[in-house]
Amino acid sequence: MIRVEKVTKYYPTFKGLHYVLRDASVEIPARAQIGVLGRNGTGKSTLMRMLAGVDVPNRGRIIKWGSVSWPLGIANGVQSQMTGRENTRFACRIQGLHYDEMAPIIEFVQSFADIGAYFDEPARVYSSGMRARVGFAITMAFDFDFYIIDELTAVGDVIFKEKARQVFQEKRLKAGFVRASHSTEELRAECDSGIVIHDAKLEYWPTIDEAIDRYLSLAGTRGDGGGREKRARKARRSQAHSTANSAGDSVAAGAEPSSKDRELRRALRAAKRKGRPGKPDASSLQVN
Amino acid sequence: MRQGMVITVQNGEQEFIRGLKRQSSVIMAIIFKEIKVRMRTSKFAIFYVLIEPMIYILVIAAIRYLFRTTLVDGLHVMIWIPLGISAYLIFTRSISKVPSAISRNAALLDYPQVKPIDPVIAIFIIEMTLTMLASTATIFLIWWFVGVAPAIPQPLEAIGLLAILLTGSFGAALLLAVYGTFYENILRTVRLLNRPMIFISSVIFSVHQLPPKVQGYLSWNPLLQFIEYFRHYAAGQQVFPEGDLVYASLVSAVLLGIGSIAYYANRYTLVQSR
Numbered sequence: 001m002i003r004v005e006k007v008t009k010y011y012p013t014f015k016g017l018h019y020v021l022r023d024a025s026v027e028i029p030a031r032a033q034i035g036v037l038g039r040n041g042t043g044k045s046t047l048m049r050m051l052a053g054v055d056v057p058n059r060g061r062i063i064k065w066g067s068v069s070w071p072l073g074i075a076n077g078v079q080s081q082m083t084g085r086e087n088t089r090f091a092c093r094i095q096g097l098h099y100d101e102m103a104p105i106i107e108f109v110q111s112f113a114d115i116g117a118y119f120d121e122p123a124r125v126y127s128s129g130m131r132a133r134v135g136f137a138i139t140m141a142f143d144f145d146f147y148i149i150d151e152l153t154a155v156g157d158v159i160f161k162e163k164a165r166q167v168f169q170e171k172r173l174k175a176g177f178v179r180a181s182h183s184t185e186e187l188r189a190e191c192d193s194g195i196v197i198h199d200a201k202l203e204y205w206p207t208i209d210e211a212i213d214r215y216l217s218l219a220g221t222r223g224d225g226g227g228r229e230k231r232a233r234k235a236r237r238s239q240a241h242s243t244a245n246s247a248g249d250s251v252a253a254g255a256e257p258s259s260k261d262r263e264l265r266r267a268l269r270a271a272k273r274k275g276r277p278g279k280p281d282a283s284s285l286q287v288n
Numbered sequence: 289m290r291q292g293m294v295i296t297v298q299n300g301e302q303e304f305i306r307g308l309k310r311q312s313s314v315i316m317a318i319i320f321k322e323i324k325v326r327m328r329t330s331k332f333a334i335f336y337v338l339i340e341p342m343i344y345i346l347v348i349a350a351i352r353y354l355f356r357t358t359l360v361d362g363l364h365v366m367i368w369i370p371l372g373i374s375a376y377l378i379f380t381r382s383i384s385k386v387p388s389a390i391s392r393n394a395a396l397l398d399y400p401q402v403k404p405i406d407p408v409i410a411i412f413i414i415e416m417t418l419t420m421l422a423s424t425a426t427i428f429l430i431w432w433f434v435g436v437a438p439a440i441p442q443p444l445e446a447i448g449l450l451a452i453l454l455t456g457s458f459g460a461a462l463l464l465a466v467y468g469t470f471y472e473n474i475l476r477t478v479r480l481l482n483r484p485m486i487f488i489s490s491v492i493f494s495v496h497q498l499p500p501k502v503q504g505y506l507s508w509n510p511l512l513q514f515i516e517y518f519r520h521y522a523a524g525q526q527v528f529p530e531g532d533l534v535y536a537s538l539v540s541a542v543l544l545g546i547g548s549i550a551y552y553a554n555r556y557t558l559v560q561s562r
Contacts, residue, residue: 011560053400056556070399077398081325093317094401096309122328 002028002051002068002146002178004202007060009046020046023060024202026195030066030145033172035187035208036180037215038197044180045073047197048150051178066145073150077135080124084113084134087123091138105141112137112163133160140167147171149179184212314401318393318410334418341422342429345373348492349430361496361525364436367427368519371438372491374423375453375518378416379511380482382457385415387464387475390558397559404558405551408465412458438523446521449533453514456540462547466554490515495528503530510539 004026010017020043028034028051038044049055050062052071070077078087088109092102110119113133115126123131139147168177168190181187187194187208194211196203198218205211326333349369352360360368386408393407431437440446468475486492489511495503506512507530517533519525551558 054398055559068400077395079321079393079395082321086321086324090317090321090396091399093320094310094314094399096313 001030001065003063004028004051005061005063007050007057007062009043009050009055009057019200021057021197021202022200024200025060026202026204028146028176028178030176031172031174032176032178033190033192034176034178035191035194035211036178036197037182037184037187037194037211038180039219042197043200044197045071045150047195047202048073048148048178048180051146052148064146067143068146069139069142069144069148071148071150072136072139073132077138078123078126078131081122083122084109084115084119084126087134088138088141091142095142108141109134109137112140112167114160136164140171144175146176146178149177151180151182184215188212310401311403311406314403314406315410315413318396318402318407319414322410322414337418338422338425341373341377341419342426344377345370345423345426346429348373352492361494361519363519363523363525364434366430366434366436367438367523368494368525369492370423370426370430371519371522372489372515374420374426375450375515376486376489376491376511377419377423378450378453379457379460379514380485381415381419382412382461383464383478384482386412386461387468387478390465390469404465404469404555405462408462412461416454416457440522441524442521446518449514449517449521452537452540453518456510456536456543459540459542459544459547463543463550466547466550466558469558470554485509485511488512490528496526500529503528506530507532507535510536 004024007021007024008019009021010019012018036044036047046055048071050057051064052068053062053064054071077091078084079090082090085106088106089102092105097105113119113130113136115130115133118126118130119134123134126134171177177190179187179191191208194205194208194215196205196211196214196218203211203214205214323334326337330336349366352365352369357365359365363371389407389411390404393402396402396407397404427437464475464478468478488506488509490506495506495512495516498506507528513532513536516525516527516531517536520527520531
């Protein structure tokens with residue numbers, strides 16, 4: 001369990017103190033699958049860093065029962081000077097593992113990250129995707145009671161995403177997840193409850209649907225992200241309808257699109273751009 | 289304003305012992321990582337780090353030897369110079385190589401186990417080990433080729449003196465690591481100020497040959513005091529009249545205290561400043 005008690009966090013700016021959280025309290029039960037929502041700059045990453053213990057509040061306290069992972073994000077935790085193997089070994093050492101206990105962990109990370117010979121190259125030559133894959137694999141190689149995942153949605157190819165989904169499924173049986181993301185679809189699929197950060201306050205919602213609705217209503221009133229989300233949903237619905245008609249697929253209008261559907265639509269859009277409306281070529285339909 | 293906190297509730301093993309074990313694991317991990325990274329830069333990187341102070345010591349000693357200076361303050365020049373430079377290098381390498389440890393290892397602070405002081409301790413251990421290994425190897429080389437070696441009349445006192453010098457050097461390194469991470473110009477200024485230290489610390493020229501008035505001024509330099517007493521304990525050289533080991537020890541303790549306070553006061557800001 002993680003208990004956030006009257007936490008206040010601010011950053012000094014030229015115009016005075018910028019409050020990210022003010023007297024925020026929330027209790028995250030063990031094995032909870034919580035999505036964290038909020039507009040850019042509202043303090044999602046700060047909250048994740050504080051939950052992981054990398055950062056500390058200015059006031060209040062965060063009490064943790066059990067082990068909490070380091071915050072897993074796009075560029076976190078992988079040191080440029082070290083190779084993927086050395087980064088893994090480093091993580092093993094700071095976890096207090098002995099040398100002979102490291103071999104299975106390294107083997108897991110190497111096969112999971114699947115970056116080939118780059119695993120023994122310094123991380124400074126990695127692409128951002130490769131860094132994220134190694135960072136993700138290192139985190140998943142250890143068992144924590146809570147995993148802190150900060151906007152790690154668009155990492156890797158289809159195969160890696162499938163592997164990540166499987167490992168998430170395994171881990172969530174025995175551990176909790178706190179995930180910050182802008183992807184409402186992803187959070188709806190993966191989380192049970194939600195936290196919305198708004199005006200330096202934490203709002204806890206017992207179901208993720210309520211949290212997403214609250215997030216969208218907050219964003220929508222400002223005519224920005226929410227508007228975009230609504231427009232995107234509308235576009236998706238009409239596109240799904242046209243896809244179902246044109247390609248003979250079974251996607252119903254308004255239904256949650258699968259990854260295969262998204263690939264199909266992307267291919268259709270690409271074909272349209274090329275001036276060849278209609279059926280896309282077979283190679284662009286490959287999903288797996 | 290009172291700082292907030294993140295508390296991890298642990299069961300079983302005492303939290304203090306657990307914390308010590310965790311920190312020693314982290315420091316060892318950073319030491320391994322640092323050696324690996326240095327070795328990758330060049331296969332001979334560690335060899336160069338060892339050979340650099342040896343060449344430094346040997347060249348200065350050889351120059352004085354070639355100018356027919358065989359005895360300084362009653363000691364053979366090939367003993368007098370290496371002993372002085374060894375103590376000098378402990379301090380100067382601490383304040384020149386260690387303070388950048390936090391910024392160089394900023395990415396590691398993404399792991400909650402790694403605290404900003406850990407890279408400072410790790411780099412300090414590496415630098416001091418290499419410096420002392422190089423100094424010892426140089427003294428053995430001189431013994432082998434020239435046939436002179438320090439008598440070490442008071443070995444325990446010499447070790448104790450080195451421990452006090454290391455304490456003060458770590459305090460200075462920690463202080464500079466904290467403020468050098470915030471203000472890089474501090475490190476540049478310290479590097480500049482460090483240059484004349486070799487001339488005012490009785491490393492190349494003996495303080496005994498200077499007028500008493502100048503000796504009085506120079507006695508405020510704690511590094512000079514350490515070097516004089518190190519030669520006294522390791523080779524039996526007479527200490528200059530203004531010698532005061534209590535003053536030097538006090539400066540060491542104050543440096544460690546200020547360094548620790550500076551770190552404690554800024555330990556959270558250091559993590560946020562990345």
